Amino acid sequence: xxxxxxxxxxxxxxxxxxxxxxxxxxxxxxxxxxxxxxxxxxxxxxxxxxxxxxxxxxxxxxxxxxxxxxxxxxxxxxxxxxxxxxxxxxxxxxxxxxxxxxxxxxxxxxxxxxxxxxxxxxxxxxxxxxxxxxxxxxxxxxxxxxxxxxxxxxxxxxxxxxxxxxxxxxxxxxxxxxxxxxxxxxxxxxxxxxxxxxxxxxxxxxxxxxxxxxxxxxxxxxxxxxxxxxxxxxxxxxxxxxxx
Amino acid sequence: xxxxxxxxxxxxxxxxxxxxxxxxxxxxxxxxxxxxxxxxxxxxxxxxxxxxxxxxxxxxxxxxxxxxxxxxxxxxxxxxxxxxxxxxxxxxxxxxxxxxxxxxxxxxxxxxxxxxxxxxxxxxxxxxxxxxxxxxxxxxxxxxxxxxxxxxxxxxxxxxxxxxxxxxxxxxxxxxxxxxxxxxxxxxxxxxxxxxxxxxxxxxxxxxxxxxxxxxxxxxxxxxxxxxxxxxxxxxxxxxxxxxxxxxxxxx
Numbered sequence: 001x002x003x004x005x006x007x008x009x010x011x012x013x014x015x016x017x018x019x020x021x022x023x024x025x026x027x028x029x030x031x032x033x034x035x036x037x038x039x040x041x042x043x044x045x046x047x048x049x050x051x052x053x054x055x056x057x058x059x060x061x062x063x064x065x066x067x068x069x070x071x072x073x074x075x076x077x078x079x080x081x082x083x084x085x086x087x088x089x090x091x092x093x094x095x096x097x098x099x100x101x102x103x104x105x106x107x108x109x110x111x112x113x114x115x116x117x118x119x120x121x122x123x124x125x126x127x128x129x130x131x132x133x134x135x136x137x138x139x140x141x142x143x144x145x146x147x148x149x150x151x152x153x154x155x156x157x158x159x160x161x162x163x164x165x166x167x168x169x170x171x172x173x174x175x176x177x178x179x180x181x182x183x184x185x186x187x188x189x190x191x192x193x194x195x196x197x198x199x200x201x202x203x204x205x206x207x208x209x210x211x212x213x214x215x216x217x218x219x220x221x222x223x224x225x226x227x228x229x230x231x232x233x234x235x236x237x238x239x240x241x242x243x244x
Numbered sequence: 245x246x247x248x249x250x251x252x253x254x255x256x257x258x259x260x261x262x263x264x265x266x267x268x269x270x271x272x273x274x275x276x277x278x279x280x281x282x283x284x285x286x287x288x289x290x291x292x293x294x295x296x297x298x299x300x301x302x303x304x305x306x307x308x309x310x311x312x313x314x315x316x317x318x319x320x321x322x323x324x325x326x327x328x329x330x331x332x333x334x335x336x337x338x339x340x341x342x343x344x345x346x347x348x349x350x351x352x353x354x355x356x357x358x359x360x361x362x363x364x365x366x367x368x369x370x371x372x373x374x375x376x377x378x379x380x381x382x383x384x385x386x387x388x389x390x391x392x393x394x395x396x397x398x399x400x401x402x403x404x405x406x407x408x409x410x411x412x413x414x415x416x417x418x419x420x421x422x423x424x425x426x427x428x429x430x431x432x433x434x435x436x437x438x439x440x441x442x443x444x445x446x447x448x449x450x451x452x453x454x455x456x457x458x459x460x461x462x463x464x465x466x467x468x469x470x471x472x473x474x475x476x477x478x479x480x481x482x483x484x485x486x487x488x489x490x491x492x493x494x495x496x
């Protein structure tokens with residue numbers, strides 16, 4: 001590990017994005033637009049306040065999963081990953097470089113969406129804004145780390161895109177957004193318990209409802225952070241210096 | 245007597261930039277490199293020639309240490325291939341450009357230079373060496389095919405590597421550029437670097453100090469161009485290669 005190389009990788013990824021302004025605009029604006037859409041679909045501040053916190057975590061999770069899996073797949077298929085594997089850079093420098101770049105984008109994305117939701121759309125936040133941003137950014141990192149990891153199992157971009165419904169949608173369906181986790185059958189409840197997004201959404205809901213940062217929030221944050229690290233380490237294991 | 249011979253052999257091994265013995269590689273169930281052994285002297289340009297699909301790229305991948313090999317030994321600059329210290333001492337350019345198309349030439353090279361801990365001035369130097377100074381601020385994705393592959397070659401030149409492994413670096417280039425690149429390879433060898441350059445065009449073979457001829461994973465010849473012409477009794481290397489192909493039986 002070498003911080004210079006981690007930061008150089010972050011800068012390289014952000015520079016690549018800078019040359020693609022349309023993607024940058026979509027990254028920053030799309031979650032916010034979806035929040036606005038949702039607010040007027042429900043047409044009630046009360047219902048909106050009920051689902052909005054969860055979605056502040058779900059949208060960046062989904063978008064970062066897609067972006068990360070496509071970008072890493074591109075590194076693999078264009079041969080740049082193999083080139084990096086012949087150079088003096090540690091695999092974790094590469095992965096943490098990615099995590100840092102996408103984490104920064106996620107913070108901007110969530111900050112814009114949260115600002116609009118809290119002011120214009122009338123979302124009521126009892127807890128701290130900073131905590132909300134931290135959890136949502138962690139969600140985005142979770143999506144990114146999972147995307148990095150599963151992209152190792154995709155040979156084509158078609159496959160990579162279809163990993164989204166496989167790895168992301170079940171987490172969204174079972175995270176407590178549609179049905180409270182308490183009312184699920186034992187099997188679904190168990191599945192919900194092993195999915196990291198459930199912990200993130202629970203933490204987001206608690207931060208919105210109460211100003212107290214309780215043990216559950218902290219525990220959930222630790223669970224999500226550990227899942228991010230685990231996915232990154234597993235991701236590092238899929239980057240092989242030698243290939244068949 | 246034996247001790248003396250052994251001593252000479254060891255000396256030769258450490259003097260070689262590259263020493264490959266009994267290398268066997270299987271890819272997709274097929275044996276693509278079959279018990280290949282050879283040495284590459286330091287400070288020379290060695291050509292790796294053979295038809296497309298004969299195992300040149302796989303052999304090069306084994307040398308830079310990214311290929312899983314079945315058997316055999318590959319020593320690069322006195323170290324086993326793939327050893328971490330070698331990562332700063334080898335420059336490798338793949339045949340298909342492996343460079344970020346959504347960066348400018350300068351931005352991409354600056355990233356690789358940082359990884360190699362090469363001085364910042366190296367970026368402009370290698371851009372000039374491959375003749376891309378006028379395109380330095382252009383996005384790599386918008387370059388022509390030949391410019392794209394020269395940008396890819398420039399990455400391999402960063403940090404003054406002791407061994408350059410270049411896979412078909414001149415493919416698709418016009419004769420003038422090809423000539424310029426070969427002059428560059430000569431200059432690099434003159435300053436002490438070792439070059440292993442693959443090609444499937446025989447007219448490039450004459451520019452090499454030594455030639456490795458490969459066919460279907462087997463090494464057919466390992467000689468200087470002059471010796472090769474003499475041995476096969478042919479006037480040009482294309483004929484020499486054909487002669488070797490016809491007289492050597494490749495195991496099934």
